[in-house]
Amino acid sequence: MWGSPSWLENYLDLLQLEREEASFAYLEQICRRHLAVFPFENAGKLIDHHEGRFPSRLVPSMEEFLERHRAQQLGGTCYILNSHLFRLLRALGFDCRLLPVGESHVAILVRLPDLGGERVYVDVGSASPLYRPVRFETEPQNRTGFGGYEVRLRPVEDGEGRWRYTRHIDGRLGEPIWTFDPDTTVSSIQSFSKAIYRSYQPDGAFMTILRCQVWQWERSRSLSLVNNRFSIRHQDGAVEKRTLADRKAIRQVMEEEFGYPDFPSGRVMDILEERGVSVFPKSDTA
Template identity: 35%
Template sequence: MSSDWLERYLTILRLKPQPPSRKFLKRIIRAHVRTFPFENVSKLLMARDAETIDHVTDVYTFLTAHETNQSGGTCFTLNACLFQLLKALGFEGWLIRPGEEHMAIVVKDPGSKNRLLYVDVGTTAPLFEPIPFHGRKLGITPFAGERLFFLPGNEPGIYTYIRTRNGQITHKKWTFSIYSAMNAADFIPWIESTFQQGASFMNMLRCQLWEPDQRRGLSLVNRTFTIRHGNGSVMTKDLPDQEAVRDVLSREFRMPDLPVDRALKQLKDQGVDIFSRT
């Protein structure tokens, strides 16, 4: 990797290079989730401009887009680019596909020869640190009413990922092998499927940003804006129009340059009006 590439990434994260360690990995993850939003604005515009699929996981495209308009991406962009950063910093690991259309990272723990760590900055779940695989049930500390569990299966390396909110399972369970290593090119069929006309992120507006240090998470799903606090309290607001959406992204998310107007136009051109009451 070129020094320019690496320096740009670390500058955006406000980090300096260090030898690989679990502590440094945690710092990288926390910096990543508070800097790069999980959003589909950039994805909608990629679809509009018919950009090639390789741009989705290209780190130069990713960094330039963020420097220009404060964008991030969905799981394929966020985790693929983080993985390239980790490799450039000397971490070892591989990509995995824990869910049908999801990408995550397995990293070898620099401080323990045989321990593997689960890393995922491309999720709307509150994952702020590497999760160690011990071969036994692991529950992540609750945050904003949400909790994650990793349940070991009958075979070595098999785990089931469960996400709950207020004690209720909120998403499909994912069962996967931590040893099923993949590279970015292997994900192309699933990346392509997320650009199909009927795909979820082609028919909605989505933006999520975690602020671990402030113990809160910001979420925008179409016209519904939600703030979740670490203690479980929730504030939800219905946004009446495009100006209100733009204001929330500027004032709360601190992303005034995110091209949401263009994304909303793209949705409307496709027949999707997020403000429709019918």
């Protein structure tokens, strides 16, 4: 379409979606497909740091983001996933802004004309089942979940318009707990430069592990890999857990369960080992 960015068709093709008018229903389709197509993973982050692509850029370009997914089934963490979804939504005509959440997270606030200008919360970068826009202002008791995993956005009492983001797993409150102010938004990922720099510090949350997570709606399950711990969470709440013994087992899980034959798990493990980190705890091999 005339006036559209060159990458738009490529992005929609990966999501297996057609272009439509901006609406709540279309935004819900985009959120659901994004969680199924682009994994929450830190492999790209570790490789970028190791090969010196950071800090020359804060996040990959749109073209690189899409190509890395096609070639290696990469996605990213919150800054990559939500900043690129933000650009996609703007290109599709959505009225949206980036939303700082907590001290280290970014989400998206979208204003929808078919809901009378109501603001909704969108987030495909928290490894959580936020498969639809959250109508947090009109549904303050909202719950978005899958298989015993639930996210709630609640107004903070006497919080001067602030909201609290919490995760609940099998009925238990989990980490992190974030707060956000929907009236405090920005228009560029550059506004998060300090937080992104902090995330690349040697002790950063995603600099010392191998992480990959994705939602497979067609199979009614989600998959999670944290180092050599692999789990499958089913829609009925049942959870299967496996401890993977070696690199071959990790590679096999990435190919057979995730469907990611080119995911660079071996490369990431090499990088971690150079940093003195093993994804195989000694207790597993003792």
